[in-house]
Amino acid sequence: MRPFLKLLKIVAILVWSVFVVAPFLWALTTSFKTANGVTNGATYLPWIDYEPSLAAWKGLFGSDAGSIDIVGPFANSLIVTLSASFISLTLGTLVAYGLSRFRYKLGPISNADLTFFFISQRIMPPVVLAIPFFLMLGFLGLLDTILGLVLVYIALLLPIAVWVMVDFFNNIPKELDETAIIDGCTPFEAFWRVILPNSLPGLVVAGIFCIVFGWNDFFFAFTLTFTQTQLLPVAIVSLNSSVTPWWSLSASALISVVPLIVVAFLVERYLEKGNISGAKK
Amino acid sequence: MKKAIFPEQKNNDFKMNYIIRNLSIGEGETAHLCNVNLELPTAGVVTIIGRTLAGKTTLLKVMAGLQAVDSGTFYHNGKDLLKTPAWKRRVGMVYQQFVNYPHLNVRDNIAFPLRRSGMGRDEIEQKLEYVSTLLGLGDYMERRPDELSGGQQQRVALARSLVKDSYLLLLDEPLVNLDYKLREQLREEFRRLFKDSKDRLVVYATTEPDEAMILQGHVVVLHEGRVIQAGPCADVYHYPANIISAKIFNDPPMNMFGGTIADGLIQVAGGLSIKTPSHLKDLAPGSYVFGIRAIDVKLGGKAASADLVLAEVNGSTTVLHLDMDGQNMVLEMQGVHHFDTAARVDFSLLESRLYAFDTERGELLAAPLIKSLSGQGGLNGKN
Numbered sequence A: 001m002r003p004f005l006k007l008l009k010i011v012a013i014l015v016w017s018v019f020v021v022a023p024f025l026w027a028l029t030t031s032f033k034t035a036n037g038v039t040n041g042a043t044y045l046p047w048i049d050y051e052p053s054l055a056a057w058k059g060l061f062g063s064d065a066g067s068i069d070i071v072g073p074f075a076n077s078l079i080v081t082l083s084a085s086f087i088s089l090t091l092g093t094l095v096a097y098g099l100s101r102f103r104y105k106l107g108p109i110s111n112a113d114l115t116f117f118f119i120s121q122r123i124m125p126p127v128v129l130a131i132p133f134f135l136m137l138g139f140l141g142l143l144d145t146i147l148g149l150v151l152v153y154i155a156l157l158l159p160i161a162v163w164v165m166v167d168f169f170n171n172i173p174k175e176l177d178e179t180a181i182i183d184g185c186t187p188f189e190a191f192w193r194v195i196l197p198n199s200l201p202g203l204v205v206a207g208i209f210c211i212v213f214g215w216n217d218f219f220f221a222f223t224l225t226f227t228q229t230q231l232l233p234v235a236i237v238s239l240n241s242s243v244t245p246w247w248s249l250s251a252s253a254l255i256s257v258v259p260l261i262v263v264a265f266l267v268e269r270y271l272e273k274g275n276i277s278g279a280k281k
Numbered sequence B: 001m002k003k004a005i006f007p008e009q010k011n012n013d014f015k016m017n018y019i020i021r022n023l024s025i026g027e028g029e030t031a032h033l034c035n036v037n038l039e040l041p042t043a044g045v046v047t048i049i050g051r052t053l054a055g056k057t058t059l060l061k062v063m064a065g066l067q068a069v070d071s072g073t074f075y076h077n078g079k080d081l082l083k084t085p086a087w088k089r090r091v092g093m094v095y096q097q098f099v100n101y102p103h104l105n106v107r108d109n110i111a112f113p114l115r116r117s118g119m120g121r122d123e124i125e126q127k128l129e130y131v132s133t134l135l136g137l138g139d140y141m142e143r144r145p146d147e148l149s150g151g152q153q154q155r156v157a158l159a160r161s162l163v164k165d166s167y168l169l170l171l172d173e174p175l176v177n178l179d180y181k182l183r184e185q186l187r188e189e190f191r192r193l194f195k196d197s198k199d200r201l202v203v204y205a206t207t208e209p210d211e212a213m214i215l216q217g218h219v220v221v222l223h224e225g226r227v228i229q230a231g232p233c234a235d236v237y238h239y240p241a242n243i244i245s246a247k248i249f250n251d252p253p254m255n256m257f258g259g260t261i262a263d264g265l266i267q268v269a270g271g272l273s274i275k276t277p278s279h280l281k282d283l284a285p286g287s288y289v290f291g292i293r294a295i296d297v298k299l300g301g302k303a304a305s306a307d308l309v310l311a312e313v314n315g316s317t318t319v320l321h322l323d324m325d326g327q328n329m330v331l332e333m334q335g336v337h338h339f340d341t342a343a344r345v346d347f348s349l350l351e352s353r354l355y356a357f358d359t360e361r362g363e364l365l366a367a368p369l370i371k372s373l374s375g376q377g378g379l380n381g382k383n
Helices: A002-031 A035-039 A055-061 A071-101 A111-120 A126-140 A146-170 A174-182 A187-195 A197-216 A219-223 A232-237 A246-272 B056-064 B106-116 B121-134 B150-163 B180-194 B209-215 B233-238 B243-248
Strands: B016-025 B033-041 B044-049 B071-076 B091-094 B168-172 B201-206 B218-223 B226-232 B255-262 B265-268 B273-275 B286-292 B297-314 B317-324 B327-334 B344-349 B355-357 B364-366
Touching (some): A035 A246, A055 A246, A071 A232, A111 A146, A126 A146, A146 A219, A187 A197, A197 A246, A232 A246, B016 B056, B033 B201, B033 B226, B044 B056, B056 B091, B056 B168, B056 B201, B106 B121, B150 B168, B180 B201, B180 B209, B209 B233, B226 B233, B226 B243, B243 B355, B255 B327, B297 B327
Parallel strands (some): B044 B201, B044 B218, B091 B168
Antiparallel strands (some): B016 B033, B218 B226, B255 B265, B255 B286, B265 B273, B286 B355, B317 B327
């Protein structure tokens, strides 16, 4: 029975791996094909099935006429995502610590309501927010600018950071803060010197969520920009003209995935040892 | 609530330097602390004893500065401590959970409060050396708290609160989460550590009378947020102020039963009849609540018989739960013995060890005579 279960497990993992990896493989082979190679049907093996070509990749980075600028949008995406994630994480962590440790009350409104207020920002569909955001940015003169996008992304990412971190802080025993305070820390020092160093797993999770959501967003990047500022997802989609350049599309899609893969590898080990045992029994 | 004051002790000329007045948190039924008045010495050991949710932790947190109060004052040497924030109070606290900094190794854990206070590197090393030897942590200094056993973790927490220059050390049921053997062992260590606490007051909260007895010093009995009794350990043991105090400060709780005194005899409901002992002779005929410790109930003697409901072995003693026609009686005897439950057993009471309490208010009226006791005068004129 046990060997059979083990076999079943391996088979299941293999099937899932194929399911996950196959699209990447497909995109990878397509990115090395020419127009003819793509229309000739599904082929996977270079030099045997089809003749590989670097045309698509050259087109993305080359400066010749007719090449596509992917570097600019990539840099824009990087700046917007990283700065919005960093600010959201910083503010969100502070907000979450406050909501987790201190009691607020204004009439019938208390901590749970404040926490829900943050989460509720993500309940409505993004379309609802598009017009208000457009009008607000227009009023501020920030449409089609990096700064405008950063502001909007902070509004989108902050709830995620708050949500993850409130839950994380609630699982750290309050006695840890109290011990730090007794040992001579002011409440802020207790947060900074004791709680924060023990919150790395939570920060990593919240950070990943922020980066992934920010990096992958297409809707707001599309509706709040015109021509001056272009983010990567919009740039990739705008490759799609009367004739779809599948080869360039595949190459740029792969490029857009690379940062997330890098993040995943960097962060994996933190997720594994994500525990705060030692603070509680 | 009457003000609870420690009677002066002849052999120890301490001064009452911690003064708590009219301290209250919460109101009515849900009050955490209700009009607490206490005067505590500036050094030595004070045990706060009370059942779960009696308000022990809340009281300790007030002393530490972690808990806001609704009303009342807390003075130390004439200074209002409630106005001093916790991080400036120079107190130490050990929780019943093992609270250490998970991201620091044992060395940095213990050094944390010292570094916060700006102590020099050499002095910190000296103190670390001293306290790690004292608590046997020398071999674990480089480990993280989660790599230690529960007892070791609690030692680290204790070490951290001992090294720093604090004038008040608060321990909140520090042994409750440890297994039996470790508890016995650490209990002994506590006694050794706190025996000569000359420059700081150790406040030790517990539910276990044994721990108070081992630590000696003073005892504060807390019940439902109120101070029921306060005084030197021996006084509280020998002269429990009332029925609640007698139950809380004895394990198993002191047996209580109603009875009447008439014609030189004490008549108890279950048909038990006892000759009135000399220390109860002055009581007027009438109804009383009588109390007797489980160790003063003896098997045999044929004074009364009862059904054996439960026999449990507790460490090195055997505890029998008896049912005397509806009146429960607990008997504790040395050694491990085995009994068939539901059997009928004969037992007798050491009448010289009987306590008598008021039936209405439950206050102590008469207690057994004690041969030699330093605090004899601390009875507040009640016998």
